[in-house]
Amino acid sequence: MDYVSVKGMHDIYGNEAAGMAYVASILKATAELYAYREIVPPVLEYTEVFSRGTGESSDIVRKEMYTFNDKGDRSVTLRPEFTAGVVRAVVSNKMYATEEMPLKLYYCGPAFRYERPQLGRYRQFNQFGVEEIGQDSARVDAECIIMAMQGLYMLGFKKLSLKINTIGDEETRAKYREALKTYFAGHIDEMCDDCHERLKLNPMRILDCKVERDQKIAEGAPKIKDYLSEASEKRFYETLSILNDLGVEYELDDSLVRGLDYYSEVVFEVHALAKDGTDYGALCGGGHYGGLVKELGGPDLVGVGFAMGLERVYGLMEKDGLLANLDTGIDLYVMPVGENVLNDVFTLTEEVRQLGYSADTPLAALKMGTMFKKAERRGAKFALILGEDELNKGVAQLKNLKTKEQSEISLKDLGEELDKAFDKAYPNEDDDGCGTEEPGKATEAPDPEDPEAGLMKEGCACSDADFGKEEEKGKK
Ligand code: AMP
Secondary structure: OOOOOOOOOOOOOHHHHHHHHHHHHHHHHHHHHOOOEEOOOOOEEEHHHHHHHOOOOOHHHHHOOEEEEOOOOOEEEEOOOOHHHHHHHHHHOOHHHHOOOOEEEEEEEEEEOOOOOEOOEOOEEEEEEEEEEOOOOHHHHHHHHHHHHHHHHHOOOOOOEEEEEEOOOHHHHHHHHHHHHHHHHOOHHHOOHHHHHHHHHOHHHHHHOOOHHHHHHHHOOOOHHHHOOHHHHHHHHHHHHHHHHOOOOOEEOOOOOOOOOOEEEEEEEEEOEOOOOOEOOOOEEEEEEOOHHHHOOOOOOOEEEEEEEHHHHHHHHHHOOOOOOOOOOOOEEEEEOOHHHHHHHHHHHHHHHHOOOOEEOOOOOOOHHHHHHHHHHOOOOEEEEEOHHHHHHOEEEEEEOOOOOEEEEEHHHHHHHHHHHHHHHOOOOOOOOOOOOOOOOOOOOOOOOOOOOOOOOOOOOHHHHOOOHHHHOOOO
16 A cells, blocks of 8 residues: 555645745744734644534534544544634633733644645645734724734735625624525525525525535625624724724725634735736635634633634745745755764764754765765755864865855864854844845835835844744854
C-alpha cells in the first residue's frame, strides 16, 4: 500500500512552511500591536461546544465536523473553527473575572472541516484570528476590522476589498427570518435538499447556499436592511463612520450574512484576487456576536472577532510574488577540507550557532564543489572554509557567497569577525531584527492620494511589536 496523506490534508514543508510561519509571525505581531494576547485552546472539544456555540443550523456543524467518540465514549470534535472553543475557554477559566477586560485574544493554529477539497479549501487548514470580548461598542467592531486589514497590509497586500453588512440584533433577525420563510416557502420545491432543511432550521442559512439555482432564487429574497431595528441601524452607521474617519474603503454587501449562527450586528469579509485573477475565496471573515458567551454558560457578554485562512493568504502572496524575497536561507555553511578536520569543524559549527548565526556543516568529508552546491541549496550567505593548514594557524576563510569576496578571519575573534562581515554585507538588518529586504516589511510612505493612507500600509512594525526577536541574538 502506498501511504498518502488523508484526502484534503496537505503536508507543509520547505518554502511553504517558511512562508506560512512568516505570515503567522506578521499577523501575530500585528495583533500584539493592537494589544491582543495569545490564547492556545485545545484542538479537541466536547461536541456540544460547537453544536451549541457554532450553531446547529450552520453547514459546519450539520455536515463538516470531524466528530468521534473517545475511549470514554464521550463525543468529541476536532475544532472546525476557533470562536466557540475560545469562548468556552473564556467561560471555563472565568477569564472575565480574572483578566483585564475587554479580553483581547488572538489565536493561530489548525482547524478541520470535512469539505470538498478545492483550491484554497482544505480539510485541515490553519487559521489566525482574534476575539475581543466584553465591550459593546461600534468602536470595538471597527478596531477588529481595521486590525484584520492592517495585518494583511503588513504582509504586503496592496489591494483588498472589505465587504461589510449588518445582520442586526435578535429582534431584527426574528422579523427577517419570518420574511425569508414566507419568501422561500414559495420557491422551496425548486431548491436543493439542504435548503429544505435550512428552511426549517434557519432560513438565513439559505442565503449561504452554494447551488447556483438557489443563489438565483436568493437574489430575489427580502433584504435585511429593510428589517433593521433603529438601534441596529444606528450602530451599523456608527461603525461605518469610524471606518470613513480612518479612510478605510468598504463595499456594502447586503447578501453577506456569514454561515455561523452566533453572529449579530456587523459582519464582514476581506477579499483579494491574485494579479492573474485567481480567486482563493475570502481571506478573512468575522463579525460581532451577542449570545455566544451566555450560550456556553458564561455571563451576558458580547464579542467581535475574525478568522483568517493562512493557506489562502499564503497562496495569494505566493502567486503575486509577495514572498519572493523571503529569506529562508541559513547564515553560514561551514566546510571541512579533508577528513582530519571533521571533528574540529563540527565543534566550530556549534560555536557559530552559539554566537547566534544559523549554520550547517556536512558530517562527512565532501568535495569542495559538492559543498558549494549544498551551501547554495540551503541559501547560505557565507561559507566558512577550514582545512588542516587553517586550523593550525587558528584562522578560516570566510567567503561571501553572493559577492564571492573571500577573506581570512581569525578564529580567536570569530564573533567579532562574523559580526563585521554580516554588518558589511547586510547593513539594513538593524537591532530589531527586521531585515528590510524581507517581503512586506519595506517601509513605504503612505500615499496622500490613497483613500486608505490612514492605515500603515506595508509599514514595518518591528520596533513596536518585537518582530523577529530570534534574529537579535548574535547579529549585531
Ligand atoms: P469561516 O470561519 O468559514 O468564516 O472561515 C474564515 C476563514 O478561514 C475564511 O475566510 C478562509 O480564509 C479560511 N477557511 C475557511 N475554510 C477553509 C478551508 N476549508 N480551507 C482553507 N481555508 C479555509
